[in-house]
Amino acid sequence: MLNSSCVSLKIKNGLKCVKAQQSAQKKKQTSPPLHSPARSRYSGVAPFQSPLIVSGEVPTTNSATSHSLSRQSPVSTIRRMGELKIEKHVKYILSVEKRKDDFVSVVMEHLRLNGAYWGLTTLDILGKLDAVDQDEVVSWVMQCQHESGGFGGNIGHDPHMLYTLSAIQVLALFDKIEVLDIEKVSNYIAGLQNDDGSFSGDMWGEVDTRFSYIAICSLAILHQLDKINVERAVKYILSCQNLDGGFGCTPGAESHAGQNFCCVGALAITGSLHHVDKDLLGWWLCERQVKSGGLNGRPEKLPDVCYSWWVLSCLIMIDRVHWIDNEKLVKFILDCQDKENGGISDRPDDAVDVFHTYFGVAGLSLLEYPGLKAIDPAYALPVEVVDRIFVSK
Ligand code: GRG
Numbered sequence: 001m002l003n004s005s006c007v008s009l010k011i012k013n014g015l016k017c018v019k020a021q022q023s024a025q026k027k028k029q030t031s032p033p034l035h036s037p038a039r040s041r042y043s044g045v046a047p048f049q050s051p052l053i054v055s056g057e058v059p060t061t062n063s064a065t066s067h068s069l070s071r072q073s074p075v076s077t078i079r080r081m082g083e084l085k086i087e088k089h090v091k092y093i094l095s096v097e098k099r100k101d102d103f104v105s106v107v108m109e110h111l112r113l114n115g116a117y118w119g120l121t122t123l124d125i126l127g128k129l130d131a132v133d134q135d136e137v138v139s140w141v142m143q144c145q146h147e148s149g150g151f152g153g154n155i156g157h158d159p160h161m162l163y164t165l166s167a168i169q170v171l172a173l174f175d176k177i178e179v180l181d182i183e184k185v186s187n188y189i190a191g192l193q194n195d196d197g198s199f200s201g202d203m204w205g206e207v208d209t210r211f212s213y214i215a216i217c218s219l220a221i222l223h224q225l226d227k228i229n230v231e232r233a234v235k236y237i238l239s240c241q242n243l244d245g246g247f248g249c250t251p252g253a254e255s256h257a258g259q260n261f262c263c264v265g266a267l268a269i270t271g272s273l274h275h276v277d278k279d280l281l282g283w284w285l286c287e288r289q290v291k292s293g294g295l296n297g298r299p300e301k302l303p304d305v306c307y308s309w310w311v312l313s314c315l316i317m318i319d320r321v322h323w324i325d326n327e328k329l330v331k332f333i334l335d336c337q338d339k340e341n342g343g344i345s346d347r348p349d350d351a352v353d354v355f356h357t358y359f360g361v362a363g364l365s366l367l368e369y370p371g372l373k374a375i376d377p378a379y380a381l382p383v384e385v386v387d388r389i390f391v392s393k
Contacts, residue, residue: 081327082334084369085342089357090128092342093119096354097132111153113144117166118358120173124382125365125373134174141167142179149181149188150202160202161192165214168221172385177222186224189215197232198250208249209240213262217379220269221389234272237263245280246298257288257297257310264314268378273318282320285311293328294347304346305336305356308363313377316366326367333360 097119099105108115116137123129143155144167150159151167164185171177192200192215199211212233219225239251240263246255247263264281267273288295288311294303295311308329315321335348336356343352344360365375374383 081330084334084361084364084371085337085339086126086371088339088342089337089344089361090123090126090131090342092338092352093122093354093357094131109154110157111163113141113151113153113163113166113170115354116141117169118354120170121375121381122354122358122361124173124385125361125375127371127373129173134176138171138174138176138179141170149184149186158202159188161189161199161211161214161218162201164189165218168218169381172221172381172389175385175388177389180222182222182224186219186222186227189218190224190227193228193233197229197234197236199233209237209247209259209262209266210249212237213266216266216269221379225270230270234267234270234275237266238272238275241276241281245277245282245284255284255298257285257295257307257314260285260314261310264317265378265380268317276318278318278320282315282318282323285315285318286320286323289324289329293325293330293332295324295329302347303332305333305344305363306346306359308333309359309366309380312363312366313380316377321366330364330367330369333363336360 123131144151146152146159148159151163152159153163198207199215200207201211219227240247242248242255244255247259248254248256249259288307290296290303292303295307296303297307336345338352344357345352346356362375365372366377376383376386379386
């Protein structure tokens, strides 16, 4: 349920927020924006602005430049924040891909297609997608398809929206969308839209804004958005926005960073972000940054590397990424690396896994960490893949 103390805190902090916006506005007029296609795609406003504030603090006029980070950042800035162990992470992802019998592989067996998307997208952002056998992966993905058109998490598993998007995304990474029977897959997805515009995850009917995002993202990639009622889908998503500015999984459900990504991403893809109060939402999002620099998923919870993706992507789509301290967040993510064996964990010194490795690297990409390919905040695919889908074809 909606957290009322959080709402009153927002009202109390309203003045600070206005000051932050005014200062951010001033900054926009004075400093030239860094170029970032992923950032400018959805907002239509200035692309990337340097971070101005740590959550809850009024920015000072000269704090922006000292926190700047871009893909061309000088070595000294990177040294200050720490170094991403690219080779180690590549090795870690490849080792996870090969494991079939250990404990982690067995407990992840039912969501192996999600795991493939996380691991392969990480490799692509790190510039190492060619280290895997593309034909083998594509053939395995296609064996996960059910006769209904949807995909299961592994061969012989029941179909679900969650795995159908991962299948489409993995094929998109390899530029192999054409192996799909597009009519069949898109009919499966469109068939899960309900009368109120919401989407179920599968034939059993659970409704969640995750599935709205998945339907919209998948159909957009397949150029089949006209198969659903977009207007009703958008109306349903907007009905899941709370008084605190954040979104939940159904109307009235507590705001959560993961659902924010789904709702904001779906609104961005359908060109509907103008319906959202970006300052109110931006304030909820920037309050997710805690002292360590990491982000949490909702008030009073611990930070977790995965929220670097769920929160940052939204801040970028609504053009408010300068409301958090980017450099502190970079440092938090880098502190979660296993510097010897590769991989990234949820928090410093915890065990690494492929999910957090993906979200850590993807978060760093959104923050323009040097040496990483740019990732699109709405489609969660490398910008060059998204461009291939929408621009060059
Ligand atoms: C293509 C990136 C991409 C996603 C596809 C499945 C999906 C669409 C989005 C999932 C969004 C979501 C709900 C993410 C949250 C995941 C998560 C870490 C949940 C943990 O929730 P709690 O309540 O954790 O256990 P906290 O941090 O609140 O204690």
